[in-house]
Amino acid sequence: MTAPDSSTSTDPIRVAVLGAGGKMGRYAVQAVAEAPDLELVAELGSADPLQRMLDAGASHVLDLTVPQVSPENVAFAVENGLHAVVGTSGWSDERRARLRDRLADHPEVGVLIAPNFSxxxxxxxxxxxxxxxxxxxxxxxxxxxxxxxxxxxxxxxxxxxxxxxxxxxxxxxxxxxxxxxxxxxxxxxxxxxxxxxxxxxxxxxxxxxxxxxxxxxxxxxxxxxxxRKAYMPGVLLGLRTVASRPGLAYGLDAYLDLG
Amino acid sequence: MTAPDSSTSTDPIRVAVLGAGGKMGRYAVQAVAEAPDLELVAELGSADPLQRMLDAGASHVLDLTVPQVSPENVAFAVENGLHAVVGTSGWSDERRARLRDRLADHPEVGVLIAPNFSxxxxxxxxxxxxxxxxxxxxxxxxxxxxxxxxxxxxxxxxxxxxxxxxxxxxxxxxxxxxxxxxxxxxxxxxxxxxxxxxxxxxxxxxxxxxxxxxxxxxxxxxxxxxxRKAYMPGVLLGLRTVASRPGLAYGLDAYLDLG
Amino acid sequence: MTAPDSSTSTDPIRVAVLGAGGKMGRYAVQAVAEAPDLELVAELGSADPLQRMLDAGASHVLDLTVPQVSPENVAFAVENGLHAVVGTSGWSDERRARLRDRLADHPEVGVLIAPNFSxxxxxxxxxxxxxxxxxxxxxxxxxxxxxxxxxxxxxxxxxxxxxxxxxxxxxxxxxxxxxxxxxxxxxxxxxxxxxxxxxxxxxxxxxxxxxxxxxxxxxxxxxxxxxRKAYMPGVLLGLRTVASRPGLAYGLDAYLDLG
Amino acid sequence: MTAPDSSTSTDPIRVAVLGAGGKMGRYAVQAVAEAPDLELVAELGSADPLQRMLDAGASHVLDLTVPQVSPENVAFAVENGLHAVVGTSGWSDERRARLRDRLADHPEVGVLIAPNFSxxxxxxxxxxxxxxxxxxxxxxxxxxxxxxxxxxxxxxxxxxxxxxxxxxxxxxxxxxxxxxxxxxxxxxxxxxxxxxxxxxxxxxxxxxxxxxxxxxxxxxxxxxxxxRKAYMPGVLLGLRTVASRPGLAYGLDAYLDLG
Structure with a gap:
């Protein structure tokens, strides 16, 4: 409900959804498609090559997959300069440390990992x-x-x-x-x-x-x-804000101005 | 809140409170004293002889004592034709069975034992x-x-x-x-x-x-x-109703017309 | 959750749903279809002739239509000896009086009108x-x-x-x-x-x-x-009980043994 | 529950309660008396001269009086270098402005006005x-x-x-x-x-x-x-904190570190 930063509003938000066929994925696909300021450019299932999101011109990745492949998905996004919003569980301290290292080489990229999008x-x-x-x-x-x-x-x-x-x-x-x-x-x-x-x-x-x-x-x-609709405002807030917050944010709290 | 039976309203309700010095007892003494249709005729502590309630002309006994003496108090009341409302705990199946036997010889006397007066x-x-x-x-x-x-x-x-x-x-x-x-x-x-x-x-x-x-x-x-004020309406309901319900009632439910 | 009467369990419960295409109707069609002791024999929309429920051998009608046609639907059911469970609103005192008159000529038929099926x-x-x-x-x-x-x-x-x-x-x-x-x-x-x-x-x-x-x-x-799932247990309770309660019942309370 | 500032803990907190005979006042007198780090040095009613709190060596004033006299009480406290915690209502914008002017001449004095101490x-x-x-x-x-x-x-x-x-x-x-x-x-x-x-x-x-x-x-x-016990932790928090917050604070929020 907070207005997006000006930086976010000038760049289009072109979203690729990973895990689009799962329960959360289906809700998210609909929520992104209906948001006037977001564009749904790709829906990927587990069999789809990650390259498809680049071909579709995505600027943002929404990862709603499984712990086994989420780190690989996010690494691919970061390496290609895409901002990522991640709802997949299993991001241990160690995995987050490795992701922070990777982000150090891509200082303009933002990633949000949220254990809870509500x-x-x-x-x-x-x-x-x-x-x-x-x-x-x-x-x-x-x-x-x-x-x-x-x-x-x-x-x-x-x-x-x-x-x-x-x-x-x-x-x-x-x-x-x-x-x-x-x-x-x-x-x-x-x-x-x-x-x-x-x-x-x-x-x-x-x-x-x-x-x-x-x-x-x-x-x-x-x-x-x-x-599950309850999680969509948080997903959208994440997609609208992540580009203006380079580096790794863990928990949606970081975007809620809790002082 | 239910109107007392006519039988109850013709006989005066003259109440002796046993255990008047305890926490519940003090609340009950005040509640009985303030009820326009009840008369507080005696307040007994553990040292006072039970005879005092007869001397005071009590028609009803409110027993708020301890499990050790409650059966003896109630037996005394029943033998002397007084109705009894009992909030003391410890009334096991066996104790209640013995009380029912005693009440069989005094078919006009009512006793209510209530584990909860709320x-x-x-x-x-x-x-x-x-x-x-x-x-x-x-x-x-x-x-x-x-x-x-x-x-x-x-x-x-x-x-x-x-x-x-x-x-x-x-x-x-x-x-x-x-x-x-x-x-x-x-x-x-x-x-x-x-x-x-x-x-x-x-x-x-x-x-x-x-x-x-x-x-x-x-x-x-x-x-x-x-x-503890929450228990007083139940205590008063018990005192107002017990004379019209000869025999033993266990639980305030019996007086609440729960169908 | 209460066991059906023996009379109900010997006769099969063959249900025709009227207003099957509405929001409540769709839930009800599914609930009836999934209940092991009920048989869904007809689904009627507003364009379908009522005769279809007779052709399908219905013993019970579930009316989830609109106030304009519900009295006519129920009259048809009663005249043909079908029990009816009605969730349509608009059943004024006057309409219910007229229905009671009609039921007097069909003393074996039961009708339940429920303003609320929860x-x-x-x-x-x-x-x-x-x-x-x-x-x-x-x-x-x-x-x-x-x-x-x-x-x-x-x-x-x-x-x-x-x-x-x-x-x-x-x-x-x-x-x-x-x-x-x-x-x-x-x-x-x-x-x-x-x-x-x-x-x-x-x-x-x-x-x-x-x-x-x-x-x-x-x-x-x-x-x-x-x-709306919340209304289905009440709908099923109505269908299972109505045959054993001849005449008109108004409100699900009548079937809940509230003493 | 937050530890008092070091400044607060070195100076003794010697409290005079104004309006000590009112409902809130009686609770406050007890709460101050029981707090190990506070000392109750005076209890004043409406007939008592304000000078009594100076005679008693008060360092803090707790004002629980009425809107008619509260501004005068607080002015007296400020002029004499006493910190004040105020629970009296009626402190309009205009009254608060006048108090701020007065506090400008006593930059070491703190005043908390709290419409709600819970x-x-x-x-x-x-x-x-x-x-x-x-x-x-x-x-x-x-x-x-x-x-x-x-x-x-x-x-x-x-x-x-x-x-x-x-x-x-x-x-x-x-x-x-x-x-x-x-x-x-x-x-x-x-x-x-x-x-x-x-x-x-x-x-x-x-x-x-x-x-x-x-x-x-x-x-x-x-x-x-x-x-009313619910208001006492807020009263004590106010008394423990006010000396370390010179000037006027309006609302207990100011002391709750709400970021």
Whole structure:
């Protein structure tokens, strides 16, 4: 919703989507096609040669593939001067370090790797970390559809990590808890010192509540993702901004002016 | 809020409070004193002889004492023809059976034993059981202040039991759950086949959410007890109704016309 | 989720869907086709003669058309001995009276007219009416997508009506409200004496919260319909039950054993 | 929760409370008395001469009086080199301008005027403004006890103003709303272009929800103040920080490092 930089608006944004046939890919193809300031120039599946995006005159790559091929895709983009927005998981510290090295030789190229494209989810996690310095108690409840195989969710783990860092930096101790008797584990998981509860319920998609409490008050930060459409504003924000932010940005937060 | 029976309104309701010095007792003394249709005739502490309530002309006893003495108090009331409303815990199946035997000899006397005097909490549990027959998924989140030593709460355990009975009676299977990886126990406790999560947060008192989900929809039944005042309408409802319900009633539900 | 009556299970349920091309119709066609105990025998659009359902051997009609033709469709079904489940709006008191007259001549035929097929929504409204007798305060917040043209929603108006009837029957007065200064109408609409607030928010579908409050406590009954899928369990429940309930039933409540 | 500046920790914080007999005053007196790093040196009521705080050796003044006398109290504090934390309302732009003039002559003195001392409420409003740039839809629901005479609440009006400023600065247009039929005003008040709904419910104290929505997602920022205790951490934060922030700060936000 933030206006694109002037540099971005003068250069056309010609987007090639990699992984165009996947679930996220199909949504993204539609979102790019419908955006008045973006042009969809290529849709690639796993069998298509990367050269096709160059032939199509792409200026930007949107990588929504799988961890096995994403680093290779991004390397190809960088070497050819294309900006890249990446939604594929599996970008470990080591992979990101190698990508930073490569970007050092292409100082005009921007890359955004975003573990989560939901603007609302990223804001909620950032607010949670900021608020957690000011409340004695904090817990996380994440709620998902019951076909999910792992608990807790990756987003909840990342949120707990951000909260733990913020509290440790501000000298805030652990949340008070007098529990001495919990034979069945009702108190949930302890992730980086933060209690995390995982609900699985038919009808839900992906939801998270961070509860923060102090004497006489509570602050609740809740995010609901009802649909994969929720990720498209973040994808578009990434495509519109990446050219004006050379180098590697990790996390959509970097583009949200969170001060 | 329901009008008292005519039988109740003709006889005066002269209340003796046992355990008047405890936390609940002090609230109850005030609530009885302020109710226009009730008369507070005696306040007894642990050192006072039970005879004092007879001397004061009590028609009703409100027992808010401790499990060790509550059965003896109620037996004394029944033997002397006083109706009793009991908020003390520890009334096991066996104790209730013995009380029923005693009441058989005093067919005009009513006794209510209520594990929970919050009208809202009792309604929420009853609704949860009724709804749980109609949804594939159900989970419970209870939230309390962090000075509580046990998890999950007694109310959550009772709610899970009511839900389990209702679902078993209606032939509803377990909530769907594809979780295969939950190393830290984020999925919480399994109580009678129902997932229960316990949150402990400074600022809260006693809160419970029952989440019910089906394809494309969710029903949430939430109860908040902010203060012990929440128990007083239930106490008064009990005192106003018990004389018109001879025999033993267990649970405030019996007086709520839940159909 | 309740097991069908034995009468229902011996007769096959052969369903004709009227209005099969509409939004609800398409969902219903799929739901009926996928239900193991139902058989989809005909899909009719507005141009198709009603005779087609007889030719296809339908035993049940599901009417999801428009107010202009629904009474005619249902009359045709009744005259031909078919049970009908009706989701079309516009069934005024007068139309229902005329239908009852017609059903008097066909005592074996059952008809269900349901203004709302969401089991969760119907339960939430029924619970709200039951609870509203026990709390001094009650208000309704309904939340919908911002393309809705009317406020408040029909469901909120019906819920307010149920609450008002229940409170009037129990002798409960109006919710306390000391507001003397509300220049911009922040207190919302007054519907049958109950405050109703309408939120319009991109991302939402159809949601309703009933808030009930008393000294020291709150009960919140929240229903979320994320998707039209939410109406299918109610449609199937209607189709499975209608043959065992001759005459006219108005509202899905009648089939939910709400006591 | 943030560590006090070194300047603050070397000088003792000797607090005089003005308006010590009021509701907030009594809570504050207790909170100051219990804080290990603060010393309560004087409690003044409306009849006490201001000179008493000088006699008691106060270094800080906490003003919790009434709009009629607060400016005079703060002027006296500033002239005598005392830092002041002010929770009294009625500090108009004009009064603040006059105070700034006075502070220009006492460059070492700090004053904090806070319309709201709840850290959670201030954070929630700041987060709402930040997030509102990124979502097409935003609405506010405030909920209070039914003895409140005005609607909407001052906090809701301020939050709406912050949201409106943030959206206008980011070029975000009004929330989408297709409502054409709302005969009873269910859509609530329009404050600075933001819909505000006011609920009044027995059992509640002071609560606010900001709902933000975009395609497929929702962000909810909820704050609950259950008790006046909620304001004490903000009061203490103010007293601990004000000496290190010379000049006038308006709003607790200034001390919360909100970037």
């Amino acid at each position: 603007v609302g989810s990223v804001l909620a996690s950032a607010f949670a970390a900021q608020a957690a310095k000011h409340f004695p108690s904090v817990e996380i409840i994440e709620m998902h559809h019951p076909d999910k195989v792992d608990a807790p969710s990756g987003t909840a783990v990342r949120t707990a990590g951000l909260i733990a860092d913020a509290r440790s930096g501000a000298g805030v101790g652990p949340s008070p808890d007098a529990t001495t008797h919990d034979p069945d584990g009702a108190r949930g998981a302890l992730v980086d010192g933060v209690r995390v509860h995982a609900v699985r319920l038919r009808g839900l998609e992906a939801h998270q509540e961070v509860l923060l409490g102090g004497p006489g008050e509570q602050l609740v930060l809740r995010h609901d993702a009802f649909d | 009208v809202g909490s009792v309604l929420a549990s009853a609704f949860a059981a009724q709804a749980a027959k109609h949804f594939p998924s159900v989970e419970i989140i209870e939230m309390h202040h962090p000075d509580k030593v046990d998890a999950p709460s007694g109310t959550a355990v009772r709610t899970a039991g009511l839900i389990a009975d209702a679902r078993s009676g209606a032939g509803v299977g377990p909530s769907p759950d594809a979780t295969t990886h939950d190393p830290d126990g984020a999925r919480g406790a399994l109580v009678d086949g129902v997932r229960v999560h316990a949150v402990r947060l400074r600022g809260l008192e006693a809160h419970q959410e029952v989440l019910l989900g089906g394809p494309g929809e969710q029903l949430v039944l939430r109860h908040d007890a902010f203060d | 089991v969760g929504s119907v339960l939430a409204s029924a619970f709200a009416a039951q609870a509203a007798k026990h709390f001094p305060s009650v208000e309704i917040i309904e939340m919908h997508h911002p393309d809705k043209v009317d406020a408040p929603s029909g469901t909120a108006v019906r819920t307010a009506g149920l609450i008002a009837d229940a409170r009037s029957g129990a002798g409960v007065g109006p919710s306390p409200d000391a507001t003397t200064h509300d220049p911009d109408g922040a207190r919302g609409a007054l519907v049958d004496g109950v405050r109703v607030h309408a939120v319009r928010l991109r991302g939402l579908e159809a949601h309703q919260e009933v808030l009930l409050g008393g000294p020291g406590e709150q009960l919140v009954l929240r229903h979320d319909a994320f998707d | 850290v959670g409420s201030v954070l929630a409003s700041a987060f709402a403004a930040q997030a509102a740039k990124h979502f097409p839809s935003v609405e506010i629901i405030e909920m209070h006890h039914p003895d409140k005479v005005d609607a909407p609440s001052g906090t809701a009006v301020r939050t709406a103003g912050l949201i409106a400023d943030a959206r206008s600065g980011a070029g975000v247009g009004p929330s989408p709303d297709a409502t054409t039929h709302d005969p009873d005003g269910a859509r609530g008040a329009l404050v600075d272009g933001v819909r505000v709904h006011a609920v009044r419910l027995r059992g509640l104290e002071a609560h606010q929800e900001v709902l933000l929505g975009g395609p497929g997602e929702q962000l909810v920022l909820r704050h609950d103040a259950f008790d």
